[in-house]
Amino acid sequence: MTPVYLDNNATTRVADEVIEAMLPYFTELYGNPSSMHTFGGQVAQKIQTARQQVASLLGAASSDEILFTSCGTESDAAAVHAALRAFPERKHLITSTVEHPAIKALFEKLAKEGFRITTIPVDTRGRLNMDLLEKSLDEDTAIVSMMWANNETGTLFPVEAIGKLCREKGILFHTDAVQAVGKIPMDLKTMPIDLLSLSGHKLHAPKGVGALYIRKGTPFTPYIVGGHQEHGRRAGTENVASIIGLGRACLMAEEKMAEENTRVRAMRDRLEKELLSRIPKCFVNGDLDARLPNTCSISFEYIEGEAILLMMNQYGICASSGSACTSGSLEPSHVLRAMGVPHTAAHGTIRFSLSIYNTEAEMDTVIEKLPPIVKRLRDMSPFWSDS
Amino acid sequence: MWDYTDKVREHFLNPKNVGEVENPDGIGEVGSIACGDALKLTFRLGEDKTITEAKFKTFGCASAIASSSALTEMIIGKTLEEAEKISNENIAEFLGGLPKEKIHCSVMGQEALEKAIAYYRGEPEKVLEGEIICHCFNVTDVDIQRAVKEKGLKTLEDVTGYLKAGGGCGNCHEEISNIIKASQGISIMEPKKPAAGLTNLQKIRKIEETLEVEIKPALIRDGGNIELVDVDGNRVLVRLQGACATCPRSRITLKDHVEARLRNLVAHDLVVEEA
Numbered sequence A: 001m002t003p004v005y006l007d008n009n010a011t012t013r014v015a016d017e018v019i020e021a022m023l024p025y026f027t028e029l030y031g032n033p034s035s036m037h038t039f040g041g042q043v044a045q046k047i048q049t050a051r052q053q054v055a056s057l058l059g060a061a062s063s064d065e066i067l068f069t070s071c072g073t074e075s076d077a078a079a080v081h082a083a084l085r086a087f088p089e090r091k092h093l094i095t096s097t098v099e100h101p102a103i104k105a106l107f108e109k110l111a112k113e114g115f116r117i118t119t120i121p122v123d124t125r126g127r128l129n130m131d132l133l134e135k136s137l138d139e140d141t142a143i144v145s146m147m148w149a150n151n152e153t154g155t156l157f158p159v160e161a162i163g164k165l166c167r168e169k170g171i172l173f174h175t176d177a178v179q180a181v182g183k184i185p186m187d188l189k190t191m192p193i194d195l196l197s198l199s200g201h202k203l204h205a206p207k208g209v210g211a212l213y214i215r216k217g218t219p220f221t222p223y224i225v226g227g228h229q230e231h232g233r234r235a236g237t238e239n240v241a242s243i244i245g246l247g248r249a250c251l252m253a254e255e256k257m258a259e260e261n262t263r264v265r266a267m268r269d270r271l272e273k274e275l276l277s278r279i280p281k282c283f284v285n286g287d288l289d290a291r292l293p294n295t296c297s298i299s300f301e302y303i304e305g306e307a308i309l310l311m312m313n314q315y316g317i318c319a320s321s322g323s324a325c326t327s328g329s330l331e332p333s334h335v336l337r338a339m340g341v342p343h344t345a346a347h348g349t350i351r352f353s354l355s356i357y358n359t360e361a362e363m364d365t366v367i368e369k370l371p372p373i374v375k376r377l378r379d380m381s382p383f384w385s386d387s
Numbered sequence B: 001m002w003d004y005t006d007k008v009r010e011h012f013l014n015p016k017n018v019g020e021v022e023n024p025d026g027i028g029e030v031g032s033i034a035c036g037d038a039l040k041l042t043f044r045l046g047e048d049k050t051i052t053e054a055k056f057k058t059f060g061c062a063s064a065i066a067s068s069s070a071l072t073e074m075i076i077g078k079t080l081e082e083a084e085k086i087s088n089e090n091i092a093e094f095l096g097g098l099p100k101e102k103i104h105c106s107v108m109g110q111e112a113l114e115k116a117i118a119y120y121r122g123e124p125e126k127v128l129e130g131e132i133i134c135h136c137f138n139v140t141d142v143d144i145q146r147a148v149k150e151k152g153l154k155t156l157e158d159v160t161g162y163l164k165a166g167g168g169c170g171n172c173h174e175e176i177s178n179i180i181k182a183s184q185g186i187s188i189m190e191p192k193k194p195a196a197g198l199t200n201l202q203k204i205r206k207i208e209e210t211l212e213v214e215i216k217p218a219l220i221r222d223g224g225n226i227e228l229v230d231v232d233g234n235r236v237l238v239r240l241q242g243a244c245a246t247c248p249r250s251r252i253t254l255k256d257h258v259e260a261r262l263r264n265l266v267a268h269d270l271v272v273e274e275a
């Protein structure tokens, strides 16, 4: 059974072109880019090309603004710590209630270390309370960190407007754009964003490589010290092949973004529409007007997510659950809770996240298989009645 | 994904005895939708006083459904005295084992059975003993002490897997750890942490702001509302209004929702009470 893989916000398949671009760097081109000889030098040049490819996808002014890291989490941590170093006298940090654990856990740790944290809430559609954000910015604020696109619902935050507010007050703005990069157009030349995190494996590059965009002029102290790699901003021998792969993936994302925004969006919309019309008592979570083209979070009332996932798994359908029962915690995801999704629905939430590799036939499979699964589980649920 | 045995998978994918027995002799309902799992067990006795029919309805994950199905299979054909001896371990064994984080699913089965038998015998509902430690899942210190002692639980994860306590907002983690340590004979004397360095005035403002922005909208959506009456030290006195005031679940709303959120967003030691 070939899987119907609809969990691309968790991770994506590495694209063939990416693997092809990476392969020589394991075999004939295995030089260390820091070496003085040509054998290493040619590798260093290729890393430079990858840097340009990443910069180009982000619409950055210069490739010098790109720092390679190991993943999105590292990029986030490096960005936030850089801000704390830049303004050691400031003790206030701002984030949102729906951030990825990479930021959420980091801020919780900083709170324990004595920083004052303001967590800006969202409404039932996952939209940020901009008034409260504006009121919360003060002279003591070191950094605002808000995700660009939510990993569970796909909701897009108005990063341009957030960045503007921050800039007016001289506060650094970091965005965790791990889910947004490669899916929606970006032009960092003109956008008021100081720091931006991205991760390779969310856009068909391998796991274990990421990047941090650091706008020219933004104060930055390295998080990892040692050698002089990455212009002294991150020590450690480069993950060469993966960096080359990330560059190639960014090039591919640039080429395929139009497809993501038309074909993938249309498939997602059809899946959503069909499920909503065939299954009673279910609804879509998130901001339906400002949302990633590939993400669909649906709550099925009165049943539980893990049970739905395992039954779908019988047919090879892979998605992810919005209740955290699958991850060891017993509570629905903090994102759904922050949005005030009622318990009756939050436990039964499934996230479908598509990629350019999905097909209409796969959507048909889900549209055919899921409604009877929901019905079976509801027939078993003490809270369900048809009436 | 969880590492489930074939037996768990089988009972989940093809559960036995789904539904409700007509005119049941025993009814046992445990759990709630807020907790993420719930089970309704019904049975009927034959002339020879053995259980001839048992059915279940379950809201929950694969292991909750499998545990319920297993339970009905195990009790059919037994007398009440025999059925009564079935423990959660027996249910887990029947299924070839459950992941430790999912043991509470089998505990739910045992509890539903106990309740159903008590219903048949006309025994009164058990009242909660002790003080509630985990508000997310309504678990008291007595429950935790008992489980730690009787089941040999050693860590917070063990307690969460077994009782669910601590599996939600996490506000009770410290207290649960203390109970575990205390039952192992370790005495704890930890200083109380200050409320995140807020002055009284800052704290009150933050409470007001959190109620306005975070809590009220959800209650208003459900036809209710909440009003802040007073703040006295770490006690937050509120009044529930509209549908919330008359809702039988108002205590859960107060503790599960209002208190948990205020603790998360303002200070970990706040206690919310009705004025």
Ligand code: FES
Binding pocket: B133, B134, B135, B136, B137, B165, B166, B167, B168, B169, B170, B171, B172, B173, B260
């Ligand atoms: S998890 Fe115990 S109070 Fe929330």
